[in-house]
């Protein structure tokens with residue numbers, strides 16, 4: 001058997017990798033353990049969120065499928081941070097997990113040059129130090145030019161629930177054991193990570209009258225730039241608060257939690273701690289917010305967002321029943337933890353190719369990240385670069401200043417991570433420029449240059465650019481003719497495009513997306529300039545010394561992660577501080593101000 005590119009694993013990373021590779025013209029084979037689980041949503045039934053929503057827009061702008069898949073299967077949309085500035089507004093959608101998965105599989109099946117087959121990759125084979133093939137459990141030797149490993153939470157994976165532990169990549173699915181051995185034998189350094197998921201309950205046993213209804217946005221906005229409107233009948237989510245009884249139930253189970261008693265080797269995600277870690281680490285916080293989210297339109301199962309855990313089943317029952325409205329809730333699936341092997345991402349180039357083994361790419365959770373969006377974004381880049389390599393073309397890269405995808409890959413490959421990494425808007429230096437609303441304007445042209453997107457998508461972007469130029473022209477003409485300055489008016493906080501267009505009828509017909517871009521650019525121009533100056537100052541001061549006894553706790557606004565890591569590592573210069581995983585440019589800017597004082 002032969003393919004130009006073999007993608008191992010049909011999760012979010014593998015699906016985008018396979019699609020990008022095939023769309024760039026490479027004969028692509030997707031090998032996955034169980035084709036029924038292609039695009040499976042292992043944890044939260046939602047796509048997007050802060051930082052993550054921006055990534056989905058970028059994936060869409062680059063021709064990936066996650067945005068369209070989310071739109072086709074959304075049950076509820078919310079623009080997070082909608083009352084804040086445009087830089088941090090982040091789209092999120094609740095999705096029907098089963099419909100989503102079916103949609104993704106069908107989309108892959110429509111792609112020319114892409115084949116899928118059920119098998120388990122057990123080894124990556126080399127010739128002259130570069131990838132020559134993949135060997136499988138069923139005895140196939142697939143010859144290829146490049147392989148993309150997207151093994152997610154499956155490599156040498158173990159599941160934990162209370163005192164029980166058993167081999168598995170997800171509950172009900174076996175692990176991938178031999179692949180880890182093969183990667184280690186090729187000289188790749190692996191490390192252990194861990195993540196937990198929440199119990200799912202039967203919605204028919206919930207007393208919704210005691211819960212708070214969380215409706216979707218009145219004017220939902222789709223993820224994909226190809227969709228002008230979000231076409232979905234939205235369903236509500238719900239929220240509730242935990243209480244003293246919940247706290248006691250969890251506290252009483254701490255000595256039976258594999259996460260707390262140190263039975264699990266892997267590092268957990270700092271930004272998504274399980275409920276027992278919250279109780280153990282912050283005993284003064286007696287209540288926590290929970291979101292109760294539907295898992296699908298045709299299912300009664302509901303996801304308890306905020307209750308990820310691996311305490312034993314009896315303690316999970318007590319914990320769930322302590323919440324008002326969930327007294328009689330029946331648990332359909334218990335929460336559990338998974339620990340697995342990840343590849344140290346500093347061993348990768350910025351194309352996600354291994355520095356050690358030519359033609360070997362890794363993407364997704366296996367690179368130490370957490371989340372569908374982070375996985376999909378890396379998958380797209382790794383798949384595209386594998387296809388480019390296979391056809392002898394130059395690689396495709398995105399810098400930190402161009403895309404969140406550039407920030408994600410640079411953070412991983414230049415600084416690494418020691419816990420499941422997730423993206424936040426604060427990780428970017430240029431977040432005023434890297435907005436969710438302008439991802440297509442930033443990226444589609446670049447994707448078009450290498451053939452990753454079609455002409456139809458490019459034309460939509462060109463039409464938008466044309467409309468922006470035309471409206472800008474009208475604004476300049478107004479200024480030249482009468483000295484009227486719609487741009488000056490827009491700078492006032494109380495004004496927006498609607499109020500300004502009411503005064504200048506010439507602007508009333510501006511297409512909404514063009515008007516939105518112009519309004520944001522004008523309102524943020526001053527802040528963007530300030531951000532540029534801040535970054536330049538940071539660059540000039542990289543060699544600035546940091547005193548050994550510096551009190552990081554005294555810097556207000558510094559993230560908790562930065563305070564912890566800086567206090568532990570005690571960098572000698574600002575440059576060293578910036579190279580620590582988890583210390584963002586925003587943190588470094590605050591540190592610089594304090595040092596200067």
Ligand SMILES: Cc1cc2nc3c(=O)[nH]c(=O)nc-3n(C[C@H](O)[C@H](O)[C@H](O)COP(=O)(O)OP(=O)(O)OC[C@H]3O[C@@H](n4cnc5c(N)ncnc54)[C@H](O)[C@@H]3O)c2cc1C
Pocket residue numbers: 008009010011012013014031032033034037038040041042043044119120121122150151152153154155169170171176179195196197272308336337338363364365366369370371372375376
């Ligand atoms: C218990 C649990 C808790 C989680 N908690 C969170 C959370 O709190 N927050 C969050 O953002 N995300 C969480 N997730 C993670 C989320 O599932 C991942 O971020 C996302 O699915 C990663 O996508 P991926 O494509 O990298 O890997 P996965 O979705 O894990 O997909 C990997 C795919 O590769 C296949 N595969 C693996 N090895 C082989 C092989 N050798 N040969 C063939 N096929 C193979 C598997 O069958 C699977 O289809 C959790 C997942 C689990 C299981």
